[in-house]
Amino acid sequence: MEVRSSSCSSYQSEEDMDVRKGPWTVEEDSLLINYVNIHGEGRWNTAARCAGLNRTGKSCRLRWLNYLRPDVRRGNISLQEQLLILELHSRWGNRWSKIAQELPGRTDNEIKNYWRTRVQKHAKQLKCDVNSKQFRDVMRYVWIPRLVERIQASNSDSPPQGQPGAATFSSRVNYQEDNPATESASEWVDSNPLPDSSVDTQVSPVSDLTTECQNPQSGYYSDSVQTGSGFYPDNNGSSSWDWYNYGQGVQDVQGIEQQGDGLLSGGDSLEELWNDESILLLQQHLMS
DNA sequence: AAAAACCTCAACCGCGTGTCA
């Protein structure tokens, strides 16, 4: 398809044009793809004009980044990705674009949506604020360790073929090969037992998350939960989270876990880590 | 089978920041 360039010469402000909004059509997508293939990303207002799109530059940029970009990855968020999101959010808060940088192919929008629809839903179920200490503790001492266990299990049992939303470890590793600067959050945590505002510039060797997960005794989570060292929230960054008594948090949640078997049931998605009983137990604990 | 409730996610909006003339 030919990229129209005639409209490029005559500038029309967005106010002058009757700018289109709403869902993109296939033809609009093609126009934008063609334009970016030829001219590259950036200068979105110009792109909108020169590609003959009756859209704002902002809209073009968003469409490209969230949907049309060739490396954008769609489909269910894998367990590994869920783990990364939880870890990174606990460190960086709602800095979605920063978190997205650690999940190649995922967009900030997607991660933000995931957080709002899945994670906040569970906070609601537990009748606590998603930013409350209680919910953070639950995430940190119950949810994340269970996710790690699930990842270990699914990795050691059988290839997670056919599982809903299962991006395999190998795909995760491939991401890292594609993007060597990307480090595993688990590894980061392992090598950074204390909060460190320098994390932004840190580049650690690429790790294979599989290896770490295959060895629960040496894994970060089991160690840290037992010893009270490890994954701390960051009070240096933009996150508003405070320091808190990590050891007490461990005791709290261990108490929850001791209240019954099946606190967290099996399943392949993060949602399935929760069942009615576990929610009830956690609610009771949070009330006390 | 139909209506209501719920969920997901693409897209929009407002605001802050950076750059340049």
Place this chain on the structure above:
DNA sequence: GTGACACGCGGTTGAGGTTTT
């Protein structure tokens, strides 16, 4: 210094799809 413009980010919305009643 400052105004205009482009860009990027996080919050929010709403249409459409799915599930429940």
